[in-house]
Amino acid sequence: MAKIAVIIGSVRQGRVTDKLAKWVNQEVAKTAESEIVDLRDYPLPFFDETIPPRYNPERKLTPDVQKWVSKMGQFDGYVFVTPEYNRSIPGVLKNAIDSLDNGLVDKPAAIVAHGSTGGAQAVASLRITLPGIGLVSLPNALFFSDGVGDAIDEEGVIKAEFQEGPYSPQSQLEGLATAIVKYAEALKSVRA
Ligand SMILES: Cc1cc2nc3c(=O)[nH]c(=O)nc-3n(C[C@H](O)[C@H](O)[C@H](O)COP(=O)(O)O)c2cc1C
Numbered sequence: 001m002a003k004i005a006v007i008i009g010s011v012r013q014g015r016v017t018d019k020l021a022k023w024v025n026q027e028v029a030k031t032a033e034s035e036i037v038d039l040r041d042y043p044l045p046f047f048d049e050t051i052p053p054r055y056n057p058e059r060k061l062t063p064d065v066q067k068w069v070s071k072m073g074q075f076d077g078y079v080f081v082t083p084e085y086n087r088s089i090p091g092v093l094k095n096a097i098d099s100l101d102n103g104l105v106d107k108p109a110a111i112v113a114h115g116s117t118g119g120a121q122a123v124a125s126l127r128i129t130l131p132g133i134g135l136v137s138l139p140n141a142l143f144f145s146d147g148v149g150d151a152i153d154e155e156g157v158i159k160a161e162f163q164e165g166p167y168s169p170q171s172q173l174e175g176l177a178t179a180i181v182k183y184a185e186a187l188k189s190v191r192a
Contacts, residue, residue, distance in 0.1 A: 002032045002184035005075040009082030009093040011040045016149035021081040022156030027177045042068040044099055053101035065099055073103035077184030084115030084122035105134030106191045108183035110176050114144035140176040
């Protein structure tokens with residue numbers, strides 16, 4: 001069974017992204033081994049190494065960075081759940097990505113974004129960044145405006161009105177979950 005990480009891209013107090021991630025994780029968990037990876041559990045220093053990690057076989061890792069790199073290396077695919085901050089992704093998420101090495105090469109990533117204007121620039125920004133560490137960025141992405149947090153309860157269930165119809169958020173999430181699991185299985189052979 002494919003192992004999928006659902007990454008919470010915000011560490012802000014009072015954040016909304018964790019509720020979205022819970023909703024996403026529950027859907028992915030129907031067909032894969034899915035796990036939320038919360039950046040709050042991986043506090044990292046600002047990246048300041050002399051050589052990009054992907055090109056540094058002699059890299060010496062501090063325990064904090066090692067914990068993050070090892071965790072992220074365990075998965076076959078990733079769903080980044082991120083807010084848009086200042087027309088991009090939060091700095092904490094970019095720093096966490098910059099801290100990764102070759103461990104994610106040829107693995108797939110899908111994106112779920114939100115923001116007061118829908119998160120499109122966070123998606124665009126992340127799609128530029130992810131191939132930098134070798135991830136394969138899928139066409140699938142979900143976009144939400146402010147208020148999405150109110151639509152999802154503490155258990156990660158989205159309100160009934162958002163579950164109806166082929167273009168509902170729930171249907172779109174099902175499509176994204178199907179795609180990330182499918183690509184996670186398929187790209188195993190690319191890495192073999
Ligand atoms: C510093 C900051 C910058 C933001 N910039 C944008 C932005 O450029 N575009 C946008 O659509 N929303 C923007 N927002 C709104 C956030 O995307 C929205 O508040 C979202 O809920 C934040 O996610 P979080 O609560 O999980 O941190 C910004 C919010 C913050 C805190």
